Amino acid sequence: MMQTEILPPVDHAAWALFLDIDGTLLDLASTPGDVVVPKDLLTLLDALTRRFGGALALVSGRSLDSIDSLFPGNRDAVGCHGAEWRLGGQTFIPQPPWPDGLLAGIEAARRRLPGVMLERKSVSLALHFRAAPEQEAAVWDVAEAAVATDPRRFDLLEGKSVIEIIPAGVGKGSAIERFMQVRPYAGRRPVFAGDDVTDESGFAAVNRMYGLSIHVGNSPTTKAQFRFPDPESLRHWLDGLNIALQGGNGHAQP
Ligand SMILES: O=P(O)(O)OC[C@H]1O[C@H](O[C@H]2O[C@H](CO)[C@@H](O)[C@H](O)[C@H]2O)[C@H](O)[C@@H](O)[C@@H]1O
Numbered sequence: 001m002m003q004t005e006i007l008p009p010v011d012h013a014a015w016a017l018f019l020d021i022d023g024t025l026l027d028l029a030s031t032p033g034d035v036v037v038p039k040d041l042l043t044l045l046d047a048l049t050r051r052f053g054g055a056l057a058l059v060s061g062r063s064l065d066s067i068d069s070l071f072p073g074n075r076d077a078v079g080c081h082g083a084e085w086r087l088g089g090q091t092f093i094p095q096p097p098w099p100d101g102l103l104a105g106i107e108a109a110r111r112r113l114p115g116v117m118l119e120r121k122s123v124s125l126a127l128h129f130r131a132a133p134e135q136e137a138a139v140w141d142v143a144e145a146a147v148a149t150d151p152r153r154f155d156l157l158e159g160k161s162v163i164e165i166i167p168a169g170v171g172k173g174s175a176i177e178r179f180m181q182v183r184p185y186a187g188r189r190p191v192f193a194g195d196d197v198t199d200e201s202g203f204a205a206v207n208r209m210y211g212l213s214i215h216v217g218n219s220p221t222t223k224a225q226f227r228f229p230d231p232e233s234l235r236h237w238l239d240g241l242n243i244a245l246q247g248g249n250g251h252a253q254p
């Protein structure tokens with residue numbers, strides 16, 4: 001059963017932190033470019049990264065480029081829902097999986113859907129309809145037609161007012177598992193906080209590893225064990241974690 005805000009103590013020497021960005025660290029905004037990184041959040045993440053011996057990674061559907069523009073500092077990060085990542089300064093970015101013709105077709109279809117935005121990322125494509133919710137069904141049609149051109153190479157992912165076309169087989173769960181096999185993550189227990197259905201594979205992965213899964217929001221069907229109502233409460237918990245660790249006992253209470 002999911003509990004609210006009653007998390008066990010988190011020991012900086014024994015745990016690793018994995019943090020989703022949109023809807024988890026950051027409040028949602030009208031467009032991807034409108035999000036605001038709260039004052040002091042970068043400093044807080046820097047402090048937590050040091051305290052956890054470097055075992056802190058951002059895990060996002062955004063591209064690494066976009067993550068870096070919001071959170072500069074060459075941080076460990078997973079981008080495009082697991083398709084690309086940076087770990088210990090080494091970056092892995094595969095070739096985009098779609099042929100030029102497919103991209104042109106999606107762009108042409110989007111132009112016929114007023115209010116729909118195409119976010120072209122390094123290895124995934126996102127069709128946003130937050131500004132035009134009435135276009136959702138049409139966006140599904142465009143995305144499904146794109147995936148149907150080569151279902152072995154592409155998957156569809158539904159997020160918040162967005163449908164994404166991602167390389168087949170990628171996911172946040174396998175990305176977290178990959179990080180957990182190498183230093184400084186190996187040997188620790190993972191904590192993963194996320195807000196969306198796209199984070200459920202991450203929750204399942206950390207549950208299998210006896211970690212802590214934290215849902216930010218009010219989904220009734222999440223696999224996460226714990227919940228915060230909104231990004232502000234999660235940020236407050238992270239702040240408290242940092243202050244408690246500063247105290248030197250190595251444990252934090254929410
Ligand atoms: O995995 P995340 O870090 O949560 O990223 C998921 C997607 O976030 C962004 O889109 C979402 O947030 C936007 C800003 O709040 C919002 O306008 C949009 O409606 C949301 O879907 C980002 O643009 C995507 O690339 C990420 O996959």
Ligand SMILES: [Mg+2]
Pocket residue numbers: 020021022023024194195196
């Ligand atoms: Mg999110």
